Amino acid sequence: MFKLRLDDRVERLTTERIKLVGVPSKPLPDALKPLACLSREWCSTGDLREAGITPDKIEALIRAGVLSFGLGRESFPLVARTFYEAQFPVHAAAFPLLDWLDRPLPIDTVWIGLPLCHLTNMRHSTAIGLARVLDGLTGTGVPVLGVLPFMNPTEKCLQYLHRVHTLSFDAGKRLGILGGDHRVAWALLKAVRRSTPTGLQVRYIHIDAHHDLYGSIDHALSDDVAHSNFLLRLLAGGTIDEAILIGCRDNPAPVKQAVGRGFRVASVGDYSSVEKGARAKGYTHLSVDLDILDPSAVPDVSSPLAGGWSVDTLMTTIREILISETIDSVSLVEPGTSASSAAIANDILGALSG
Numbered sequence: 518m519f520k521l522r523l524d525d526r527v528e529r530l531t532t533e534r535i536k537l538v539g540v541p542s543k544p545l546p547d548a549l550k551p552l553a554c555l556s557r558e559w560c561s562t563g564d565l566r567e568a569g570i571t572p573d574k575i576e577a578l579i580r581a582g583v584l585s586f587g588l589g590r591e592s593f594p595l596v597a598r599t600f601y602e603a604q605f606p607v608h609a610a611a612f613p614l615l616d617w618l619d620r621p622l623p624i625d626t627v628w629i630g631l632p633l634c635h636l637t638n639m640r641h642s643t644a645i646g647l648a649r650v651l652d653g654l655t656g657t658g659v660p661v662l663g664v665l666p667f668m669n670p671t672e673k674c675l676q677y678l679h680r681v682h683t684l685s686f687d688a689g690k691r692l693g694i695l696g697g698d699h700r701v702a703w704a705l706l707k708a709v710r711r712s713t714p715t716g717l718q719v720r721y722i723h724i725d726a727h728h729d730l731y732g733s734i735d736h737a738l739s740d741d742v743a744h745s746n747f748l749l750r751l752l753a754g755g756t757i758d759e760a761i762l763i764g765c766r767d768n769p770a771p772v773k774q775a776v777g778r779g780f781r782v783a784s785v786g787d788y789s790s791v792e793k794g795a796r797a798k799g800y801t802h803l804s805v806d807l808d809i810l811d812p813s814a815v816p817d818v819s820s821p822l823a824g825g826w827s828v829d830t831l832m833t834t835i836r837e838i839l840i841s842e843t844i845d846s847v848s849l850v851e852p853g854t855s856a857s858s859a860a861i862a863n864d865i866l867g868a869l870s871g
């Protein structure tokens with residue numbers, strides 16, 4: 518699916534020598550002489566094989582930072598691939614790096630992991646949930662391209678998200694982010710907003726037991742972003758234009774306050790109650806927080822709330838949304854930490870993969 522080109526780290530390349538940024542120039546080994554004809558344009562692995570560079574060598578050159586892989590406007594941040602392979606070797610080996618280059622992706626979604634763990638409270642570490650989900654995914658046919666190694670949604674994290682989002686878009690695929698806590702949706706939408714044309718309507722569909730509108734609207738942009746207030750920040754900062762809350766079952770007062778402030782927020786019990794009607798083409802993100810499910814199914818999510826949905830209801834709702842609307846990106850956040858919760862999260866991930 519992806520193509521190859523010389524990495525930006527390659528400062529100079531002739532038939533005799535190669536110079537990487539910050540490293541002294543070295544003689545170019547005979548076996549790599551065909552690289553000298555490469556430009557900064559994308560080429561396929563087939564082109565390189567015809568020139569005599571074997572698949573083993575191609576992979577080694579990617580890992581050495583001489584070649585980068587990607588498509589269209591962006592290359593993939595290699596650090597996310599190496600971190601993922603080091604942490605989840607079994608799952609990564611099921612759809613290895615060269616398959617991402619040579620084979621079509623069997624699903625419509627390019628999945629990226631983003632742990633964003635709270636190291637101060639290990640009981641709330643959604644990174645453990647992410648690890649369980651990936652451990653349980655082996656053999657399910659849902660490939661993951663990489664895991665971005667960030668504990669917090671820093672500026673660098675947003676830049677990488679922007680790159681993988683552009684890459685997925687240019688590949689004609691939807692980007693999927695596996696969290697991590699709900700700040701992954703905040704980070705992705707902040708990154709997306711940077712490249713959307715001015716005036717494009719950004720719509721956010723939130724399937725969650727909680728509204729995530731906690732905290733004061735007056736301080737929404739000065740407080741640290743948290744999984745409990747990220748939606749308020751997205752609205753107050755103009756990152757999204759509209760939020761549709763589905764299945765939210767906590768105190769509705771903050772929802773009313775947000776509406777009173779003029780934010781476009783609708784809270785409904787199920788998807789059939791969402792106003793359909795004609796909508797101008799915009800951008801839509803669908804986010805699923807696992808705590809939408811009843812605690813009897815997933816008792817170990819970080820903030821369980823009684824009276825939730827069945828797994829069937831969630832699966833049906835996701836399918837209805839994917840059929841009825843154009844969904845540009847998805848996120849699955851706050852998975853529980855047990856193997857049984859991970860198995861349910863895997864099914865949801867499959868449904869979201871389209």
Ligand SMILES: [Mn+2]
Pocket residue numbers: 699725727729744806851
């Ligand atoms: Mn949430």
